[in-house]
Amino acid sequence: MRGETLGEFEEIVLLSILVLGDDASGYTIKKELNQSADRDVSRGALHTSLSRLETKGFVKSKQGEGNDSRRGRPKRHYEVTNEGKSALHEAKERRDQLWNRIPGVRLELQYAW
């Protein structure tokens, strides 16, 4: 571990960027989060998270072209770096390990609640 861990929100932001592929920019990520993760995220909150991910080195971004609906303003495209991807895997693994260690009965009990 390199001391940089992923928050829950950061994790789904990274995943959304991966889902969007080449089309990942501020607004599309926000839309993706609203739709697939069913969370009402403001652009401001997303910005905070994205810039933190960038300083951690999990995403990199480059400026792209504007278009009419942005009134010509440039767009920033985001891409998950290799560190980002391995951090995701790490997070998933750690979580899977924990899931696997839960005894079946307790799980059932929880569901049967």
Place this chain on the structure above:
Amino acid sequence: MPGSPLPDPPPFYERLFRYFCKDELYLELQGDLDEEFYENYETAGLRHARKVYRKEVLKMIRPSVLKKFQIQQQNTFSAMFKVNTKLAFRNLIKHKLYTLINIGGLAVSMAVCGLILLYVDSELGYDKYHPDHDRVYRLALERVYPDHTSLYAITPIALSKQVEIDNPEIESLTRVFQAFGMTITVENDQYQEEGFMGADANFFQNFGIKLLRGDKQDVLSLPNATVLTESAAMKYFGSTDVIGKTMTSGFGELIVNGICEDVPENTHFDFNMIVPLDLLTFLAPTNFVNFSVHAYLKAAPGVAPETIMEKVDQVVETYAAGQLERDLKISFADYQASGNRYNYFLQPLADIHLKSHLEREHEANGNITYITIFMSVAIFIIVLAAINFINLSTARSAERAKEVGIRKVLGSNKSSLVNQFLIESVVVCIVSMIIGVGLVYLTMPVFNDFAGKLITPEIHQQPLTMLALLAVAVLLGIIAGIYPAFILSSFRPVVVLKGKMIRSKSGSWIRNGLVVFQFFVSVALICCTLIVGQQMNFLQNLSLGFDKEQVMVVDNVFNIPDIETFGAQVEALPQVVSTAASNGIPGIDVAFGMSFRLRGNDQENVFNCTVFQEGFLETMKMELMAGRSFSKEFEDSLSIIINESAAKVLGIHEDPIGKMVTNLAGGNNPSGNCDYRVIGMVKDYNYKSLHTEITPLGIFGHESAFGGFIGTMAVRFNGSPKSVMSSVESIWKEQFENQPYTYYFLEDRLDQLYTAEAKSGDLFLVFTAIAILIACIGLFGLATFIISSRIKEIGVRKVLGASAARVVFLIVSDFNKLIIVALVISIPVVVLVMQGWLNDFAYHISLGQTWISFVIGGVVALAVGWTTVSYHSIRAAVANPVKNLRTE
């Protein structure tokens, strides 16, 4: 995008974002916002897009997006703030007496304001918990008689029903027959129930009183159903799980069909048990003329009360006119031509408690005048406290002048000094506010007790109120601090550091003005309090036309088989002077209405009527102007006694005895016209509240057709009330062991009728005392200032041979001028305000009689002023002049 031009995002928010967003992020983030805006515009429309845009911009206000606003300046500002706050606290702690007076005065006045606001809020909150209360109106009546006009809260039982039937704009109607006394039997135990009320079956649908058991729709739909309040259920059955249990009343057996909460305090009526209106058989359901029930109409949404009123007038003409014509045998047009009118009007439900003072209200209502008076007192008290603050701060200018001088020399500029003083005063205000709120919590139980209220302050549960209070404190701090702040910070360092005193002409003008204002308010409040007291005293000592002292009243003699025997037994008691029964006690019970006409004259007159047993007039010590009282020696079944007003209306004032009057058929006289001979004329006595004037009254004897109405017995006694009460009780218990024994003492009960006024008067007195106290604190501060600036003058005078008394007189006479000016200004204001208040009473003192209040008010103000000032002036005057003169 082809065609129509695209709309812009909200311009204000666009500019706002531009203003606070970091420059390097602006273009991209604005692009995102725009993209989302236009997409939302196309999918969900402009409104939605704008809404989302606004939300998004506001949510952008976060550290990662916000521009750094001139960090340098921010740091010095917060550092200054810290230092100033610390200095403020140090200063406050250093001058303990000053701080105590200042914060104490402010805290007390804030607490008083808080209490007043809570009181006013609770008074204004009456009847607002009923569903759709803003559409509910009570039908009330202005009844114009040829000789007078009366306002009634009650209306004929059939009239409002007909109005509802004829009028689709009325959603529903609930009629209520005011709570009255009733004997209740539960499993062989008898109780006297004073809150027995009748209501239409939809009562619980239209009023917000919650049902704990039973169903709103049909809880009163059984003909003999009853609903008990929680406490009544506990009283009768010891449990609230009593659905289906039975109890016996004067209207037969009742089945408990529901339990409701106790009637909330903020309701203009009260009851303990409620029965269907139809059960009250004495209310003839077809009566369109005689008033009996409170009618509450709920208008359909959007219907103006005026629309409904048009229909009411039609119903009067169609139905009431017919009944009147049948009873009186004259046409409705003639009846109206002789000066009779039924002017119905609607009162909004929530206005009843404060604005309605008609005859036959459910209970004594509050008074909107008191609300305005209390609110103005609250404002005055806060203003007084703020003025104190100004006076005390400027008074200390001499002490602080050096501090200001040093600070200026060290490079402080004026605005930072102003800041310092403002922060100091804001700190004082916030601390006072905290203490004041604490005081409100502490004094609430006492206040509730005093004002007869059940208020719970809930400030700790309302963050918004807390914020508002904080804002008020800050605002007050700024307003009160701004004048001293500018005065103190404008000192010229060279002058003050040399030790010269600062004295400006304009400054003293302002300070004197403030003191005059404070004394004006105090004197006005003292005078108002005294006048209120005079009026209350007047009412209590007003000749009622009968003697209320030493009279015990035994209620419920309806139920006993032989009143005369019982009366004779009571009269045989050594401490009893006389006894006699009546249908109701003057000032307390109702007199019923009937129409009369002088024989040979076709002028109708409506009289209130009452029934006296032989000897009642004498027992109550009423005065006969002419003729005789009822007597066993005469056959009095067709005799009537009238009061002076009635004689005047009939035009037989000069010689009433032996005249014949006809009692016309009507709701209360179903047996038809009947002639009575006038045998006596009684001096007008107050049979109604002192708020209303005496109107014509007819008195029937025990042997007349109305003899059956007799139901209360007055017992005039000598000696201790307690022994009479218990002796009569033992006779009662012996004879009617199953009947509850209920009694009261007339004087106590009559005084209770004016408790609303008496209570408000007491509250007013307390607030006045506090206002005066606060004004004195201000004067104290001013005296400190004036004397400290004249200390050398006093020293020189003493050296030159002036006596201490002479010096004190000199200083005090300065203040006298201010107080006298205040007194002169306050007189016209008080006269104006109190004139209005006094006019609310039918019987009131004339303003000429109030001169004594002004004299006392002025003397009190002068005395208080002297005492306050003399502390400082005597101290300065007796001090050794050497000490004062050496300070240079």
